[in-house]
Each structure stands twice: as structure tokens, then as C-alpha cells.
Amino acid sequence: MNDDARSGCPINLALETLGDRWSLIVIRDIMFGNRRHYRELLGQSEEGIASNILADRLKKLVAKGLLTRTDDPSHKQKAFYNLTEPAIALVPLLAHMGAWGRRHLPTTPELAIRAQLLEEGGPPLWEDFMTELRHAHLGVALPAAHVPVLARLTAAYEAEVARQRPA
Amino acid sequence: MNDDARSGCPINLALETLGDRWSLIVIRDIMFGNRRHYRELLGQSEEGIASNILADRLKKLVAKGLLTRTDDPSHKQKAFYNLTEPAIALVPLLAHMGAWGRRHLPTTPELAIRAQLLEEGGPPLWEDFMTELRHAHLGVALPAAHVPVLARLTAAYEAEVARQRPA
């Protein structure tokens, strides 16, 4: 336990790292939206995150070991963000948070469909998703029999969006 | 979805309710520490929560339907707080958060033992715990075969405290 922490309780320590309005939103967007650049995260933010908050959170998440930042070869200033293993290990937490939100809060269907699929899939699906994230973000090899998770989540989202929109 | 929300995503909505430094700490203390009065929550807070923050969060959690507040017959001013079903349904989320904190952050053993037991017990233990919380906070009857969960968590905590303290 480091000296700045208010206690060594795991929940408290997790909240000292992630207990704010925006950090898990940033992780969500990288994880589920595959947004890897600052402009993508800023411009495509469903919640309209402020530029200074996004910059601040990205910096903090890198400092705390939840993200890594690398240069993108396509532009001298462009930064590329990857999730680390601790961030990937947040999948079950985010799945539970999504399930809880779906049940107890007034969600919209197109934004809730991914949470529904994760809840229905349960821990085996979360493990598959984490395996896929390790591949995409850490360069770990995928098993031969891997069934894509993120593509399935995204397809369900897009189908729901099309469903909500009259032709 | 109500008009103040930044989006209808379940994760976002959960974070609009609970995405701050202190709300889940308050719920944790009521849930695991069985602290049901303001002074208990304030005086026994491992993290030293500030009085105005505690008062503010209790009020907000009541307003959002996660806590109920009733008068305590022993003192005209004394308030008694109970978890609601949505708060009890946060057990898996808190269990995951604790497990994540134990694995990725520098926790102290006596404060991490409960998280360890919850992780080892998995969903069956969480269900038992939620059943017990429904009894304690909502007055729902306990099954005859119920094995106490909170008492076991507390005993493990106290054993760990005694273990860390030389005689």
C-alpha cells in the first residue's frame, strides 16, 4: 500500500484509480468502441466528454498502468492507445455494471444491447472477449477456434440502431 | 432515459449514479460493515470520509433509490439506513471490484480477506450474501438452510487483524 492511499481495502484502491465520472467511460470506449486515438474518443463520445477531461484521464490511465500510449506511424503527433492486462481484466466488472444498469436504470435499447449479450453470455463469453482483447491490444495469439466477440457485439448494436430507425 | 443523462448506455447511467469517489464506499460500509447510522459511517470510516460528503452521498443515494432512511426509535434525530434491492444487486459488481483490486493494486491483507473469500465463493456465495442482505435490510425471510455470510466475512477479517497484530 502506498502512502497516499486512504486505506488498503481493494474496493477503496480500485475507486482511487477508477472512481470518477469518466475513467471507465474512456476504457469502455477503447474496449467496446475500439477507439484508439484522441480524436476518435473525443469526437465520437456518446456523452460528450470534454477535451481537457479526456486528455487528463488518458494521461492518468497511462500513468496507472491501465493504458499504454505509442506513436502512430501515420502522423508525427498521433498517439495510439492500447489496453493493458489490468484494464482487460475489468471486463467482468463492466459486464456486471452494464447488467445492473440495464435492470435498474432507464437505458436505451441500442446502447444496452451489448450489455444484454454480455450478461447472457456470462463468464465464458467474457473470457473469450478478454482473449480477443489480449490479441488486439497486447499482441497475444488467438486460439484457432476463436469466435469473434467484439464484431458480434458491434453487429448487434448496429442491428438495433437500424431497428430503431424507421426506413 | 431522462433528459439530464448524457446517454442511455447502461454503463454511463450507472456511472452517473455511482461514478464518484465515495458512493460505493458508503454502500460498502453499510453492506459489509453493517453500519447503519451516520455517526458509525463517519467515525468508523477507514478512509476518513468528510462529514459533508457523507451527508451529501447519503441524501443522494436515498433520492436515487439505493438506500432508504427511517427514524430510529432510540433517538429523535437518529436516522437508520437500509439498502434497497438495487443496492443489494451491486454485490457481484463489488465482488469483482474487490477481486480486481486484490490482483492489481497493493492491498493490505486484513482489508483484502473479504474480497478474497467472495472471489473464492463465486456467484453461489454472492447469492447467499444477497439473500442475507434482503433479510437484514428488506425484511425478507431467510431460508431454513441459510449459512451466514456476513458473519463469516467479519470473522475472517477479525482473524486476519489478530494475525497481523503481534501479542
Place this chain on the structure above:
DNA sequence: AAAACTGATTGCAAAATGCAAGTGCTATAA
């Protein structure tokens, strides 16, 4: 009567948030 308890509230400074404009470098389009 004095002290302790009750759930707050208050005064203040520091920190964080949110909006929108601005910065200086890099890449692309005209």
C-alpha cells in the same frame, strides 16, 4: 446541570469539472 449524542451545516481554500476557444506542429488538398 453538564456532557455526550444526533445528523447534519458552515466557512474556507483547493481541486476538479465543463465549455469553448486557442496553440503550434504535421499532413493533405487546392
Place this chain on the structure above:
DNA sequence: TTATAGCACTTGCATTTTGCAATCAGTTTT
């Protein structure tokens, strides 16, 4: 070549939140 767009921030400012510690006024206990 010049103008425009893209890049990840940064900045100025007002508002809100946090955190510390003292205070409040009613209630109960000593």
C-alpha cells in the same frame, strides 16, 4: 506554394465538488 485540415492537447474562465475542521441546535445520558 499556399491554404486548409488534422493532431493532441492547452488555456481562460466560471461553476461545482471536495476536504478539513469547526459549529449548530435539538435530544439523550451522565
